[in-house]
Structure formats: C-alpha cells, structure tokens
Amino acid sequence: MSERPLDLVSGGRFVVPSADLAARIARGRVPRMTIELYRFAYSCYARKVQAALELARVPFTIVDVPYLDRDVMTKVAPGYPMVPVLRHGSDVITGSREILEALVQREPAIAALVPEGREAVVWAYHDFADSTLETPMFQAATPGIRARFATHNERLFFTFIKERRWGAGCVERWARERDELLESARTMLAPTRASLRRHAFVAGDAPTLADASLYGHVAMLAYADRALVAALGEEIVAFTARMQALGVAPPA
Template sequence: MRLFQFSYSPFAAKVRKCLELKGLTFETVEVPYLDRRALVAVTGGSVQIPVLEDGGTVVSDSAAITAYLDGRYPPSLRVDPLAIVLEGWADHVLEDVAFRLASPGLEAGFAAAQGGREDARAMFRVVKERKFGPGCLDAWRTQRGALADRVVDLLEPIARAVATRPWILGDTPSVADAAVYGQLHMVQAAIPGFVAERVPALASWFARVRDAGRRA
C-alpha cells in the first residue's frame, strides 16, 4: 500500500492518520512539487494528491480514500454518522481559513523543502495567485492575526468536546479526529507551536491524535 503525498498537506495527514489508526502497513511517496510523473503513472493522468495505491486499486481524493479504507479495513472510523459530517466540515469550512493562515509560512520554507529549488517556491505562489488573485499570499500574511483568530473560533466546539472525552466523538477515535488533526498539522508545519500558543485546550488532544497508531 502506497500513499502519494505532500507531507504538509492536511488531506494527506488525514489519510496517514486513518491508516495508522487502522494499524495498516503503508509506504509514503513524497511527490516532488515540480515532477509528478510517478503520480501520473499511477493515476493515469491526475496530478492531485493524496492518492492511495492499494494493490491494483487506486483511489484519489482524501474523502474517497477514507471511505474506501473504512469499507475494506476494520475498524470503521465512521460508525457515528456525525464523523462524516465533521470530516466534511474540516475539509471545507476549517480548511478554507486554515490554508490561508498556513500558506505564507509554507511558501517561506518551500524552496528548502524542495531541495533548494526556488522555482518550486515560485510555482507554489503562481498556483495560489492563479486561483485567489495576485498578491494573495502577501495579503494573507498581513491578515495573519485575524485568520488565526478565526481558526481559533472555529475550533472552539472541538475544544469543548475533547475537554470531557479523549476523542471528538467519544471514547474511540474517528475520521473526525483525523480530519481536524490534518488541518492543524498543516498550520503547525507553517507556524510551529500554533496549537500550544493559540489553542492550548487542544494541545493534549493534538498530541494524542499525532501519536495514536504510530509504529515504534
């Protein structure tokens, strides 16, 4: 089983955590930002990540991957229907703010993360500006405080939930934990220490999810 990914991606982080929670053995394949030929060879043309290759089965899109994993490999991480709702909320509502908060920090370290390639950093900016308009990264950098406040506000119900139980929906982890964790994984990659500094009520839960299912 192989997971094609960008390590900072919140969606790849979600899938990795689901694989770990299920105790599955898998290999991660870090896709170079500017060279996706290996990914195209697996998908037949798609260059979007994450992609899971499981034997002869190839699944794209993180929500489709988590559904595939739950359909094939127990235990299910979506026994509670609310888990699917929260996965969608994290993937769209929380992500819409979290990626704006994280993107300037990711760009700052992008060349180093891509083996010193400044062209990779430049392409990262081009891709964002093509979708969100010229200067978007600079604007988000200026708006960092407001964006961080919005992320904290969105996470308040999650913090209340884990104040009284170990996982978002109860005594066992679910895809909801993996999905929210994935978004915070991205923010932490861009802004180290964000969880402890801005959402300390989630620090214990974040560490619990991070470490759950990891192999020694």
Template sequence: MTILLYDLVGSDPSRPFSPHCWKARMALAHKGLGFETVPVRFTEVADVEGGGGRTVPVIRDGAHVVQDSFAIAEYLDDAYPERPSLFEGQSGRALARFVESWSQRTLHPAIVKATILEIHDLQDKENRAFFRASRERTFGKPIEAVQDGRTEEKRQAVSKALEPLRATLRRQPFLAGEGPMFADYIVFGGFQWLRCVSTFAFFEADDPIRDWFERCLDLHGGIGRSLPAAA
C-alpha cells in the first residue's frame, strides 16, 4: 500500500511550502519509499485523519498514522530498517534533535520575519484570513510589522548566525558527513521553504551553504528541484 503524505499548500496545490513537510518528503525519498501527497490548506489541517487538532506533516502507512516530521523519520527508520538509515542509531537521533532545535530557533524565525507577507499572499481568500488572524495572535502585531527581516543589517545578522553551519559545510559535503541523513533534511526544509515562497536569500553565490543546498536539491532524483523556485 502506498504511503500517504498530508502536505501543506496554498492556493496552488502543486506548490508545497512547509519546511516540516519537506523534511518528511526527503525522509521518504531517502528511504526509497513510494508515496502520494494529499494537499492540505491551513484551514483543513485540524481535520486531517480524523482531526483532534492535528498538525502537518502526517503520514498514513497502512494502519499506522504518524504526525510530526521527526516522529515520521523515526517511524520510517524503525519500520523499514533494511532501507538506508536516516539516523544511524540512537546517537544520530539525539544529534538530529539538536539540529532541529537550532534550526527552529535560528533559521525559521529569520525566514518568517523576511517572508511572512509572501506566505500570506500564497493563500486563497479564506486561508489568508485564517493565516493573518492566527499569526497576529502569535506575534501580537500586524503581519506587516512582523516582516522586518529584509534590511541588509538583518540579513547580515542572520548570515552571522549561520556561521556554525557554514564552517561545518566547508569541511564536508553534508552535515552528516559524506552523505545526507535526517539532520541535513531538517535544515534543508527551512531553506526550501524560503526558496518556495520568496526570492530573498540569506547567503551569497559563493557561500558553502548554497553549495550544500544545491546538492540537497539534486538528491533522490532531484525531488527538491522538481518544484520551481519562487519567481
């Protein structure tokens, strides 16, 4: 039975943009597992697979329903141990947790502050209203005031915060070493999110992060590159 991946989209169902859903996509491709995507908009997320206040990504693999990108990667490694590993054991899972914490506290807030209006504009009318209301509750101010991360000063600050990532990728092709694992897909998800919603970038053409990202786009038959970048 083909695995189903519930994937966040905007008004165009062919343009999935969630960083967390991209982690799950890359994890499934890494394991060599066939899957079908089920496009889901913001207002539909809570009703996925019976509801209960779900978030995406969610996968259904036969009788198994798994929510959250990290939990999905763990499930895939446990359920399909004969296929390429996403973690290489418990120590790899622990290190990937650190990468996830760093990414969600450093990279993701910077992307939101640089692109939240573009994310809003990708939605249809109903989901624009939902997105605006939910994000303005979170931030306590209009989303127009949230998008303050596109000045050169802010871009340089983010670039400086990415220096540990940059230093690592000067020494090796992937965060996991010679080949990618889930730690790479965690960070890739953030940059793919940025690529999908905006032409804004935090790195220069000669940045080793950019070189790594290009390698990631080409992985698994170019699944990342198959979605055109925002124009």
C-alpha cells in the first residue's frame, strides 16, 4: 500500500492507509486495531476527540491520566506529557487536530463526519472553536476545574501552569470576570445559535466534526459547573442534549 508519514513520536511513524485499505477496513476484512484515548476528563481537546469517536461509534478505551503522575504518558509517548494522545494499534498520534486528521484517514466512520464538499466548513468551524472560542470558554471554566481537583497539590500545580502563561492571580481574576467571559462566548456563538435554530447541528441536519469540536468546549464548561452552559443560550443546551442522545458521553 502507499504510505505517507504524518506524525513522529520517538522514532515511530504514523502511516495513513491507502484508500484500498480503508475500504477493506470498512468491509470488515481487516481486523480493527485497538484504540486508546489518553485524556484529562476536563480537557476540551480530549473531549472533542472522544465525541468524534462516540458519534462514529468507533470502539475505543479511555485512559484517564492522573494530573500529577504522568508516568503512563512517558510509556506511550516519551517526551510528550500533554493530552490528548491516541494510540491506534502500534501507532501513537499527538495533538487533537492531528488525531482527528489521522482518524479521518483511517476510520471510514470518522471520515463520514467530514462530508465530501463540506470540508472547508467543517474544518474552519473546528479551528474557530479551538482558537477564538476556546479563550473565553476555558477562562470561564478554569476556576471550577481547579475546584474539582481532590488534593491541594493538584490545585497548586494547576494554578502554577495557568499563571505561567496568563500571569499571577489569573484564576481568581477569571472567577470574578466569569459573567463577562460567558457573555463573550455567547456573543461569539451567535451565528452558531442561529444555525442551531434552523438545523439540529452546526453544519446541517447531521453531526460532523464541527459538532464534536463545539461539544468538547461545552463539555469542559459543564465539567466546571453544569449550570454555566445555560449562559451560552438555550440553543447550545438543546444541542448538547441532541449530542448525548446520539451516544456522546456527558461530562464526568
């Protein structure tokens, strides 16, 4: 088969299968490889990948990584301590967009979440969610996420990581500014809410990777505090329920 290197992890190579192999997988003539998703339960990026797998009904196993003990990550992806990481058979893929791109190539049911002729719309929305929308969403969620850690050391390290980038006292500041942050996110989601008033999902009447991306951020916010989701608008609340009705897991 033809091969194209996509991602390097400690000398390993992720290989995208040819169209012929993808077709054979779809027909069940090639055994399905084990898929493991390494995540933090609150990570919007991990929840996005998880939602895509669940929408496509692709079997996989979740591995929750302890926040202060990432030894499991050194065994799977040496030198890469972040999540999500996906192990697909003997291959390891890092980075949430790279994971989805790889799954689109490998798994026909995931490829169906990027309908032919709609690639630009789906990926553009995905990238909007993971950049512009992500900032107010994660800032609004951060105080609640910190509060859910079981130990002082976890909360301390989580705060330290955030303050390294956003400055001392950022978590407390975001707690004070929560309503303004949620209103910012709601404003950014105005076109999305308009679409959801006409269609069941972001890009039409069937779910795509755009929906998985939006759901990842909503799940992160709900992990912090389920009541916060209502501030985004009734359309987002209804969208979340539709996704869960399709088998996408609610926040932990």
